[in-house]
Amino acid sequence: MLAVGTQATQPTTTPLQAKLRKPSGHGNEDEIAFVDIDGKTKTLSTEVIAELMRVMSDNIRVVLFNTCRSGQQAKAVVAHVDVAIGMNGNIKDDAARIFVASFYRAIGFGRSVLQAYEQGKLALQLEGIPQEHVPEMHTRDGIDANDIVLVRL
Secondary structure (H helix, E strand, O other): OOOOOHHHHOOOOOHHHHHEEOOOOEEOOOEEEEEOOOOOEEEEEHHHHHHHHHHHOOOOOEEEOOOOOOHHHHHHHOOOOOEEEEEOOOOOHHHHHHHHHHHHHHHHOOOOHHHHHHHHHHHHHHOOOOOOOOEEEEEOOOOOHHHOOOOOO
């Protein structure tokens, strides 16, 4: 599992990174625990995460929470970004890595966010990992994830 600090949520320099955020760490329905640059655990509540996305939403379109039980965080931030993907339960580390790798690969090849999400779930099935039901996607009202393409080839 990737360990990132809260600084990883700050604005970045590449256009794709500015459109896509992927907090990772450990989580539950109420908070996500990050490891900071000093190796110390910091927790962010769902409310703080939603506020962070509100403040930074001018250039973030998609947030992917790669943590267990992060569905509530995804639901909370979708008020401020177009699409948020969370996990509706526990997800094994290997399943999380496979889902995310497939998702990013599809995004990098110019697929829509919806297609990337579906490819991530399919990758779990192809690997024989019965957790394709754990990732869940939420979209802001009026948004179609199939219309969002982050990389134009």
